[in-house]
Structures are given as structure tokens and as C-alpha cells.
Amino acid sequence: MTPLMLQDKLVSELEKLFEGRYLKNEDGAVASFLICPQWLPATDPNVSGQAGITYFPYIRVIVDDGQDENEEEPNTCNVRFEIGIQDEDTNYQGHRDLLNAIGTIYNHFMRYKYVGPFELVYPFKWSLNPENTFPKFFAMVETTWNIPKVTIVDPLT
Numbered sequence: 001m002t003p004l005m006l007q008d009k010l011v012s013e014l015e016k017l018f019e020g021r022y023l024k025n026e027d028g029a030v031a032s033f034l035i036c037p038q039w040l041p042a043t044d045p046n047v048s049g050q051a052g053i054t055y056f057p058y059i060r061v062i063v064d065d066g067q068d069e070n071e072e073e074p075n076t077c078n079v080r081f082e083i084g085i086q087d088e089d090t091n092y093q094g095h096r097d098l099l100n101a102i103g104t105i106y107n108h109f110m111r112y113k114y115v116g117p118f119e120l121v122y123p124f125k126w127s128l129n130p131e132n133t134f135p136k137f138f139a140m141v142e143t144t145w146n147i148p149k150v151t152i153v154d155p156l157t
Contacts, residue, residue, distance in 0.1 A: 002147045003077045005064050007037050009115045010079060010081045017108050018059070023097055026055040026086055033101075034058040035154045056086035056136065060103070066147070074146040076121070081105060081141040085136075094137030095128055105141055119146040 019032040019118035025031035031054060035041070040055050060080055066077040083101050106124060113120045121144050128136040 001076070002068055005079055005089055006115070006118045006145055006147060007061055007063050009118065011035055011037050013108075013115055014059055014061065014081070014105070017104060018101075019106075023057040024088070025056050027054060028088065029054075031057065035061070037061050038063065038147050054083055056099075057101075058082075058084045060084075069127065069148070074119075077118075077145045077147050079143050079145060083139045083141070085137050087137060092132075092134055094135070095139075098128060098137055098139040102139055102141055109143070111149070115145075115149050120144070121146055 001157075003094075014035045018035065022030045022032055034055060034057070038060065040058060042062065057111065062080040062082060064078040064080055066075060068075045078110075083098055085094055085097045087097060103157075106126070109115075109120050110124070123144065125142040127140050127142075131139075
């Protein structure tokens with residue numbers, strides 16, 4: 001399924017893009033970004049391999065919806081990037097790390113609008129969570145991608 005392929009490619013692209021970028025996690029330790037498709041992974045301390053998972057900082061790559069408007073226009077797929085960070089500083093400046101992450105995503109995908117056969121198209125929207133969720137801070141990036149159409153097969157040829 002093409003939207004699933006887009007999601008996988010975006011996860012891979014973001015993993016490379018945020019490699020070597022660190023922020024503090026829930027435990028106060030320096031951690032790399034957790035990049036994951038759709039949902040954050042389960043964390044059950046009683047299940048092997050899940051006990052040490054920390055969520056923050058993270059970026060979720062969320063496939064929202066898509067559209068095939070007509071035979072001429074390309075199919076589109078809307079993908080959101082949810083960014084979550086942890087910042088214990090009582091100056092409430094976590095939005096700065098969010099804006100840096102948004103800028104990193106924006107600059108990269110505006111320079112490299114193609115990820116495999118998928119093309120980023122306008123609009124590119126972002127927003128910061130307006131609620132006070134200290135010490136956790138959240139942002140959303142909304143993107144639209146052109147995705148390949150299904151090839152029509154003519155049964156008479």
C-alpha cells in the first residue's frame with residue numbers, strides 16, 4: 001500500500017535527519033529522538049525489551065488520510081509529524097526545542113521535496129500546543145504528499 005510505503009520512508013528519513021541530536025528524556029538523561037510510525041510503542045516493565053523505553057523526545061509519523069480527486073491529478077496523502085519533548089526548566093522554554101525540530105524538518109523537506117517516488121507539496125503547516133503541559137511540550141507539523149496513482153490496465157490490449 002503506497003501510504004504505508006510513504007510512512008516507512010519518512011520514518012527512515014527522519015531517523016537519519018535527527019541522528020546525533022539529543023534532548024533530555026523523562027528520566028533526565030540525554031536521549032536521541034524516538035521516531036515511530038503512527039503510535040508510540042507500548043511500555044510494560046514486565047515485558048522483555050519494553051522496560052527501558054522512554055518516549056521523550058519523540059516524533060510520530062502519522063498517516064491521516066488521502067485523496068484521489070480525479071484521473072488527471074495525483075493522489076495525495078496527508079501526514080502529520082507529532083513532536084514531543086521534555087523540558088524540566090521552570091522558565092518554560094520547551095517551545096524553543098520544538099521550533100528547532102520544526103525548522104529542521106521544514107528545511108530538509110523543502111530542500112529535498114522528493115522521498116522516493118513521493119513529492120512534498122504545499123501547504124506545509126505547523127503549530128505549537130497552546131496549552132500549558134509543562135514539563136512536556138508538543139508541536140504538530142502537517143504535510144501533504146503526492147503519491148503514485150494506480151496504473152490503469154486496459155483489458156482490450
